[in-house]
Amino acid sequence: MMDASVKMxxxxxxxxxxxxxxxxxxxxxxxxxxxxxxxxxxxxxxxxFPEEVLHGVLLRAPVGCGRISLVDATAALAMxxxxxxxxxxxxxxxxxxxGGDAAPVQGVEEVAYxxxxxxxxxxxxLERARAASLCVRVSFESQxxxxxxxxxxxxxxxxxxxIFGLFLIHTEQGDVxxxxxxxxxLVDTVWETPSQNHxxxxxHASVAIWKEGRLTLHGSYQSPVxxxxxxxxxxxxxxxxxxxxxxxxxxxxxGKLGVMPEAVAAAIAAQQLGRPVKVVMTRQQVFETTGxxxxxxxxxxxxxxxDGRLTLVQHETITxxxxxxxxxxxxGLATHLLYAGENRVVDHKVVRTNKQLAVSMRAPGEAVGLLxxxxxxxxxxxxxxxxxxxxxxxxEPKSHPEMDMPFSSRALVDCxxxxxxxxxxxxxxxxxxxxRDGDWLVGxxxxxxxxxxxxxxxxxxxxxxGDGRVVVETEMTDIGTGTYTILAQIAADLLGVPLxxxxxxxxxxxxxxxxxxxxxxxxxxxGSALYAACAELRxxxxxxxGACVDAVTLTxxxxxxxxxxxxxxxxxxxxxxxxxxxxxGESNRRFNQTSYGAHFCEVRVNAVTGEVxxxxxxxxxxxxxxxxxxxxxxxxxxxxxxxxxxxxTEELVHDPRTGKIVNRDLGxxxxxxxxxxxxxxxxxxxxxxLVANPLHAKGVGELGVCGAGAAIANAVYNATGVRVRxxxxxxxKLLPGLPAIAE
Amino acid sequence: xxxxxxxxxxxxxxSVNGTxxxxxxxxxxxxxxxxxxxxxxxxxxxxxxxxxxxxxTVLVDGxxxxxCLSLAVMHQADEITTIEGLGTAHKLHPLQAAFVAKDGFQCxxxxxxxxxxAIGMLGEWRKGWPSHLGDHAGAASAIDAxxxxxxxxxxxxxxxxxxxxxxxxxxYAIHEGADT
Numbered sequence: 001m002m003d004a005s006v007k008m009x010x011x012x013x014x015x016x017x018x019x020x021x022x023x024x025x026x027x028x029x030x031x032x033x034x035x036x037x038x039x040x041x042x043x044x045x046x047x048x049f050p051e052e053v054l055h056g057v058l059l060r061a062p063v064g065c066g067r068i069s070l071v072d073a074t075a076a077l078a079m080x081x082x083x084x085x086x087x088x089x090x091x092x093x094x095x096x097x098x099g100g101d102a103a104p105v106q107g108v109e110e111v112a113y114x115x116x117x118x119x120x121x122x123x124x125x126l127e128r129a130r131a132a133s134l135c136v137r138v139s140f141e142s143q144x145x146x147x148x149x150x151x152x153x154x155x156x157x158x159x160x161x162x163i164f165g166l167f168l169i170h171t172e173q174g175d176v177x178x179x180x181x182x183x184x185x186l187v188d189t190v191w192e193t194p195s196q197n198h199x200x201x202x203x204h205a206s207v208a209i210w211k212e213g214r215l216t217l218h219g220s221y222q223s224p225v226x227x228x229x230x231x232x233x234x235x236x237x238x239x240x241x242x243x244x245x246x247x248x249x250x251x252x253x254x255g256k257l258g259v260m261p262e263a264v265a266a267a268i269a270a271q272q273l274g275r276p277v278k279v280v281m282t283r284q285q286v287f288e289t290t291g292x293x294x295x296x297x298x299x300x301x302x303x304x305x306x307d308g309r310l311t312l313v314q315h316e317t318i319t320x321x322x323x324x325x326x327x328x329x330x331x332g333l334a335t336h337l338l339y340a341g342e343n344r345v346v347d348h349k350v351v352r353t354n355k356q357l358a359v360s361m362r363a364p365g366e367a368v369g370l371l372x373x374x375x376x377x378x379x380x381x382x383x384x385x386x387x388x389x390x391x392x393x394x395x396e397p398k399s400h401p402e403m404d405m406p407f408s409s410r411a412l413v414d415c416x417x418x419x420x421x422x423x424x425x426x427x428x429x430x431x432x433x434x435x436r437d438g439d440w441l442v443g444x445x446x447x448x449x450x451x452x453x454x455x456x457x458x459x460x461x462x463x464x465x466g467d468g469r470v471v472v473e474t475e476m477t478d479i480g481t482g483t484y485t486i487l488a489q490i491a492a493d494l495l496g497v498p499l500x501x502x503x504x505x506x507x508x509x510x511x512x513x514x515x516x517x518x519x520x521x522x523x524x525x526x527g528s529a530l531y532a533a534c535a536e537l538r539x540x541x542x543x544x545x546g547a548c549v550d551a552v553t554l555t556x557x558x559x560x561x562x563x564x565x566x567x568x569x570x571x572x573x574x575x576x577x578x579x580x581x582x583x584x585g586e587s588n589r590r591f592n593q594t595s596y597g598a599h600f601c602e603v604r605v606n607a608v609t610g611e612v613x614x615x616x617x618x619x620x621x622x623x624x625x626x627x628x629x630x631x632x633x634x635x636x637x638x639x640x641x642x643x644x645x646x647x648x649t650e651e652l653v654h655d656p657r658t659g660k661i662v663n664r665d666l667g668x669x670x671x672x673x674x675x676x677x678x679x680x681x682x683x684x685x686x687x688x689x690l691v692a693n694p695l696h697a698k699g700v701g702e703l704g705v706c707g708a709g710a711a712i713a714n715a716v717y718n719a720t721g722v723r724v725r726x727x728x729x730x731x732x733k734l735l736p737g738l739p740a741i742a743e
Numbered sequence: 744x745x746x747x748x749x750x751x752x753x754x755x756x757x758s759v760n761g762t763x764x765x766x767x768x769x770x771x772x773x774x775x776x777x778x779x780x781x782x783x784x785x786x787x788x789x790x791x792x793x794x795x796x797x798x799x800t801v802l803v804d805g806x807x808x809x810x811c812l813s814l815a816v817m818h819q820a821d822e823i824t825t826i827e828g829l830g831t832a833h834k835l836h837p838l839q840a841a842f843v844a845k846d847g848f849q850c851x852x853x854x855x856x857x858x859x860x861a862i863g864m865l866g867e868w869r870k871g872w873p874s875h876l877g878d879h880a881g882a883a884s885a886i887d888a889x890x891x892x893x894x895x896x897x898x899x900x901x902x903x904x905x906x907x908x909x910x911x912x913x914x915y916a917i918h919e920g921a922d923t
Contacts, residue, residue, distance in 0.1 A: 034843035035835060037851030038858060040786015040826035047785035126780065127771040201790045201798055201852040201901050250788070250852030251901050283791040480849030480902045634846045634904060641903030666795040666899060673896040677905040679888075 003578045004536035006528050008455060009585035011690040016535060017625070020493035021555045028630035029499070033248075033484040042248045045220040046205035050276040053207065054083060055126040056269050057133040058261060058285055059119035061111040064658035065145025065354040068109050068118060072137040076121060081128035085136055087119040088268045090234055094357045095291045096258020097327055098518055099163070101229035101239070104258060105324065111140065112322055113356050114660040115288030120265040122277060145354030147659040149295055149320040150192075156318045156349035161326035166454075167348075167365070168336065171402055174343030176301070179312035183303025185383040186312075191300065191372040192726045195652035195661075196293040197286070198361050199671050202250020204290060205280040208266035215242045215271075219263050222252040223516025225475050228509045230259040235267060239509075246507035249517075252479040253642075254360035255290055257518055287664035291359030292652055294319045294329050296368050300376045303343075308386050308394045310341035313401075315373065320353040327358055333365030334450045334706065335373050337592060338412075340397040355659040360518065362642055363702035366451050367709075371647070371727060374447035374710030378717070388446055388714070389416050389425065400592045408591040408691035409698075411622035412448055415598040415685065419620035420446075422683060423600035433721035433739045440604040440613075441739070443719025447710035449597030449621065451520060453689075453698040455584045458525035459512035462491060462533035463577040464541075468557050468569040470495055470502045476514035476526040477507045480638075481701055482631030486523050487530055489628060490695070494534035496554025496568070512579055520595075520699025523627060525582055528693040533580025540578070544571040582693070591691045595698045597621035599640065599711035605719045610731030610738060612648055612716055618681040619708070624689035624698035632700050636682045639704020645672045647709030648728050755816050759784065760828030768815050774808075775799045777815035778825060786826035786855045790899070797898035800856035800863070801825050807863025809897075826855035829862070837919035838862065838911070847911035849902035857898045861912045864894045886916050 006012075017025050036042040061068075073085035087108060093116055094105040108118045121136060123129035146152050162169050180186060200220075207218040215237070221227040224244040232239040249256065262279040270277040281289065296319045303312030317331040332346035361367070381388035396413055399406050420426070428444035429435035435442040460474040470491050478484045488502040505511065515525040542549035547561035559566050587593075602616035619640055626632045649670035653662040663669045688696040709727065717723045722737035752767040759782060766781055775792070778784045778801070787810060790798030794812040801810045802824040830836030835843070838858055848854040868886050874893045891909045900908065 030843050031846065033851075034846075034848075035832040035839075037848055037854055038826075038839040038842045039830055039832045039835060040784075040855045041832045042851055043785060044788075044852065046789070047779070047783075049780075049783055125769060126776060127769045131771075199901050201796065201850065201899065202788070203790070249850065251850040253901070280789070283793065283795075480851065482849075630846050631849075634849055634902075634907065637906055638849060638903040641905065665793060666791050667793065671899060671901055672903065672905070673899060674892040674905050674909065675896040677892070677903065680906050 004532040005581040005583060006532045006694055007583045007585040008587040008693060010587065012694045013690060015694055015696050016494055017695060021553060023493050024489040024499055025493050025627055026625065026629065029485055029489060029628050031482060031485045031631065032488050033478065044202055044248045044250050045207065045218045046278060046280045048207045048218045050209050053276040053278050054122050054124055054273060055129045056120045056122045056265055056277050056279040057129040058117050058265060058279065059121060059133055059136055060289060061114065061116045061118050063111055063140045063142050064114040064147055064660065066111045066140045066142040068138060069141050070139040076132040076135040079128065079132045079135065081124040082132045083273055084122045085119060086122065086269050086272060090268055091117060092234060092261050092264050094322060094325065095260050096230050097291065097359045098223065098226060098257040101233050103230060103233040106234065113354050114658050115356065117261040117289055120269055122269050122273060145659065146352065147354055147654065148656045149351045149353055150297060152351050153297060153318050156351045159328040159348055159350050163326065167328065167330035168346065170347045171336065172345040173402060176312055176314050176343045176345050179303050179343035180301060183311055184306040185304045185380060187376050187379045187383060188301040189376060189725060191298045193296045193368040193371060194727060195295045195654065196361060196646065196650050197652055197669055198253040198255030199666065199669065200251030200253055200255055203281045203283055203286045204256060204260045204262050206263040206266040207276060207278045208270040209276040210270050213241065215267055217242065217244045217263055217267060219244055219246055220249050220256055221246045222249060222256045222477055222479055222518055224477065224507055224509045225513050226257065226516060227259045227263065231263060231267060234259065234264050244509045246477050249477050249479040252517060253362045254518065257360065260290055283666060284664045287669065288356060288661050291357045293361035294321060294358035296329055296331050298331055298372045300372045302376050302380050304380060304384060308384050308391050310339055310395045312343045313339060313341040314345045316347045318349050318351060320351045320355060321358040323352045325357060329358065329368060330365035331369035333452060334370050336402050337400050337594065338373065338448060338450050339395040340401050344402060355654055363451055363705045366706040367646065370707040371709045371713065374707050375713050378714040389420055392416060392448060405590060405592050408593040409624065409687055409689040410596060411685055411687055412596040415596055415620045415622055418685065419598040419600050419618055422620065423618040425600060429718055432718050439607050441607050441719040442602065442604055443715045444602050445711045445715030445718055447599050447707040447714060449599060449703055449707040451595050451699060451703045451706045453593035453595055453692055454519045454521040455588055455693060456515040456521060456525055457583050458515040458529040459579060459581045460526055460529040460533055461512050461577060461579045462530060462537060463575055464495065464537060464568060464572045465575045466569065466572060468497065468501065470497050472502065472504045472530060473511040474506060474514045474526055475509050475511045476522060477517045479517045481517060481522060481635060482628055483522055483526065485631060486527060486627045490527050490530050491534060494531065495537060497557055520701040524693050524695060524697050524699060527627065527695050528582045529580045531694045532582065533578045536578045536580065537576060540576060541568055541571050587691050593692050593698065595623040595703045597703055599708050601711045601715050603712060603715040603719055605716060605734065607738060610734040612729060614644055614712065615678055617678060619704065620683045620685060621703055622685040622687045623700050623703055624687050624692055625696040626684045627695065627697055632684060633682045635701050636704040637680045639702060640680055640708045641672050641677055642705040643708020644712060646727065647712040651728050753816050756819055757815065757823060759823045760825060770816055772815045773811050774813045774815045774818055775810040778810065784825050784827055788852055788855055790853065797860055798853045798856040800860040800898065802859055802863055805866055807860050826859055838915045841911040841915045845907045845911040845914065847908040848904050853898060853900045857900065857908055860895060860898045865916055888913055
């Protein structure tokens with residue numbers, strides 16, 4: 001079935017991308033799906049209208065822990081247009097997450113968290129279903145639950161699962177206590193980060209259609225095939241009996257990885273009622289009934305010699321999660337490898353709480369872990385009277401500080417140096433609280449960025465049609481990341497056809513299975529599978545032309561080789577189709593693969609009100625080959641702004657009596673708005689990572705958020721002299737410590 | 744029972760992008776749901792249904808509104824313009840083209856609202872409507888990035904294409920916007 005495969009067992013020395021006569025890769029190429037998106041023609045999940053479609057509204061639990069004792073649907077069922085109030089043991093209690101085909105926790109009689117789904121009201125219009133959902137009477141037996149992680153933190157235990165070895169639960173080396181005793185500079189602090197919501201602009205939505213025993217589901221999913229497989233398990237069906245379609249996804253950020261309650265409810269309702277059913281989550285349901293980034297309490301202890309060399313790196317995280325769930329926030333991920341130092345402990349523990357499922361959110365681990373590590377480095381630099389950049393340079397490791405392995409590529413030092421020059425770091429404020437501009441205190445901050453680069457199995461089918469047009473098909477998604485465009489570029493460059501002649505079809509589980517969008521690996525895995533397919537197509541074209549493939553050049557639809565010039569349309573017959581694949585190999589075990597960067601920012605803090613404004617920003621990144629400079633910069637900006645939100649405004653507030661998310665909408669959960677964001681200066685350094693994949697590229701999508709918030713926190717400290725260790729840094733936390741108003 | 748009274752359909756005529764539509768709608772149907780569910784004009788997006796995100800922004804008689812906060816039956820006599828009325832994928836409005844050129848979006852879900860909002864916002868600017876920035880009120884001069892940011896802050900973008908949205912709007916306002 002599969003025709004060509006790339007397994008990364010050794011560095012991939014020569015990439016065909018470097019040989020393209022007219023490369024599109026690396027340039028700023030406008031999105032090929034752009035015209036459809038800006039004109040409203042791109043159809044997202046809820047925007048399908050099968051005949052006779054019904055509308056479902058989820059019923060949810062208004063208690064945090066307990067058991068349903070009575071459901072009275074009499075009044076609801078008597079309302080006009082209402083067809084059913086469905087309560088089915090197959091419905092899922094917890095949202096799904098990335099992690100195979102196992103069903104999320106099912107059963108909606110027990111209540112494990114506030115807002116949990118407990119049923120679905122179906123009617124012939126949205127308005128009727130919504131009204132009826134308010135008239136279903138549900139009684140509960142409340143039970144005591146655990147709603148306050150900080151209060152229950154003594155019950156924290158090690159996580160039960162290391163997530164395929166990706167999340168290291170506990171590592172240690174050397175003697176941290178002795179190192180702490182001997183350190184000439186020591187920072188030992190405790191930090192808190194709150195729960196957060198992904199808040200993708202498109203709410204989760206599904207339209208379920210059964211036809212001749214097969215279920216088609218239009219859904220908003222980052223990995224349609226994971227969604228399909230989990231849904232198959234939930235429904236007790238073979239996966240082949242389900243097709244999930246997600247050609248356009250209105251943002252994900254980790255919040256749309258596994259199957260979600262609305263998809264299961266829609267599938268069950270459509271099956272039971274014999275008509276298509278559409279279930280669109282309300283924004284409040286997205287906040288309460290999908291997943292969240294969990295809160296953390298992090299202790300960090302850094303020790304150094306008087307010359308600024310780290311002797312001690314200790315990072316202990318407590319986070320929260322529902323009972324029985326395996327994901328945990330791996331806040332120490334980057335701490336393992338960012339800096340040298342011989343005595344080390346990185347540890348994670350989990351408190352089991354009755355709060356909404358904790359899941360991956362953009363850069364799980366690094367996003368919150370670097371907040372503390374990079375702020376602690378700032379504090380250590382001050383304790384040592386060192387420039388914070390110089391402290392980082394002095395602790396640059398030559399190889400992985402905890403494992404006997406080299407870095408595949410690592411340009412942190414270059415990122416710091418070039419960013420410093422670009423930003424004008426030498427003109428920064430060096431005395432906390434001392435730079436004033438009228439009512440505003442001005443400060444500058446720096447922080448490093450790091451995000452692990454992953455590789456996994458992915459498949460893509462590439463076809464050169466008889467007319468010379470190229471079609472690329474894979475179940476992979478484009479959640480705003482640029483997949484459509486990047487895959488078209490790779491095919492265009494490797495097959496020598498104009499970009500306009502490439503059509504990319506995504507998000508259909510009937511097409512070859514991809515690794516999905518998540519963990520910043522979408523472009524590199526699907527792109528490498530496409531690379532394999534195109535390499536095989538080149539070989540077949542060469543054979544058809546009687547040429548040696550190494551001597552072949554493909555440009556503008558023409559194959560040329562010494563003594564040969566043939567249009568590819570003459571070589572493909574009725575069409576030539578190849579399926580390419582990737583699989584991880586030894587290179588993932590032999591090398592640490594990580595993308596790096598450095599953030600620099602200026603903030604202005606109002607000396608009267610404590611309001612924080614970000615006024616200037618520069619980030620420099622190195623992430624291997626950049627496939628499309630335009631979409632890569634957009635992703636980097638997006639990551640940085642995610643970090644700004646995390647540092648300054650974003651916090652899910654849980655009611656400590658019930659776990660209920662109090663600020664469950666976009667009016668009260670504050671994601672950054674236009675006025676919060678200045679121009680963001682982004683630079684990518686030239687880099688090739690030969691170990692990573694045939695594209696020589698590393699992940700970009702999550703890198704921007706990593707460390708961004710720490711740069712802000714450090715700048716706020718630099719502006720005010722106030723160090724806030726409970727994120728987000730809101731003005732109430734700054735006000736008590738601000739310098740006197742009078743100058 | 745109030746919902747039963749509301750439920751009896753009302754005859755509504757909506758004029759959308761120059762086309763008249765005679766509909767019978769539940770009185771509770773919002774303008775947003777009328778566009779999306781009844782006319783299948785799905786370019787207008789539902790992000791929050793509470794007027795908090797701006798994804799549903801359309802132009803009603805040239806003014807930008809959150810269509811989720813307005814009932815369809817309130818718009819009998821109005822001319823409604825949605826993203827589909829500005830341009831098509833094959834014949835983009837200059838502002839739509841600027842969004843593509845500047846990469847003023849990623850996932851694309853807030854984009855229709857950003858674009859419709861920007862058209863309305865530039866109309867407000869030309870009429871001299873003040874903003875929170877205050878001292879910039881007055882429409883003789885070209886709009887600047889700070890005013891765009893302030894006036895576009897009702898349109899959230901979680902992908903955070905903000906700097907590039909501002910660039911796209913600024914580019915359009917300078918190069919194309921004078922006669923629209």
